[in-house]
Amino acid sequence: MAGPTVTQTVSAPPPPAGTEIGSWSGTGNQVTPAFNAPSSGDYIVAWTFSGNDADGAPGGDNFIISDTDTAAIALSLPNVIATYGSGSTEVTGASGVESFNVQATGNWTIKVTSAP
Structure with missing residues (x-):
């Protein structure tokens, strides 16, 4: 007679530095889909916007x-008044x-990568 089956859930390892975590684009006000921050709590956010x-x-x-x-x-x-722009910054302590939460009247893109 076989014993009980034990299932163990193991978390995935954190992504290496520079790995793309997520990328989104949209128009106007939106909330991006959720993503998991790296275990370090640090990541880079890059953005562009136009037609704003x-x-x-x-x-x-x-x-x-x-x-x-x-x-x-x-x-x-960013928190700017402009028709277009781009930039990037590091987020820490996530x-x-x-x-x-994106507030815009034009098109935008956001890309998140794990911090080095």
């Missing part, structure tokens, strides 16, 4: 990316499942 001008007035509209993890420190995520 709903009414054609000079200067563009507000473009904001905010991290939904209140423990994460993301001092240089604690598990992350996502971003």
Whole structure:
């Protein structure tokens, strides 16, 4: 007679530095799909945006990316009034499942990679 079957769940190892964790694109206000932060809690966010001008007035509209993890420190995520732009910054102290709240009137892309 066989004994009971034991199932053990093992977490996947953290991704090596520079590994793409996620990439999203959209138009307008959205929350990105959730992703798991690396076990270090540090990752790089790169973004681009364009056409961020709903009414054609000079200067563009507000473009904001905010991290939904209140423990994460993301001092240089964008909060700008512009029609287009790009940049990147490191997020530190992330604690598990992350996502971003994007406020925009135009098109945008976000790419997250594990920090070196």
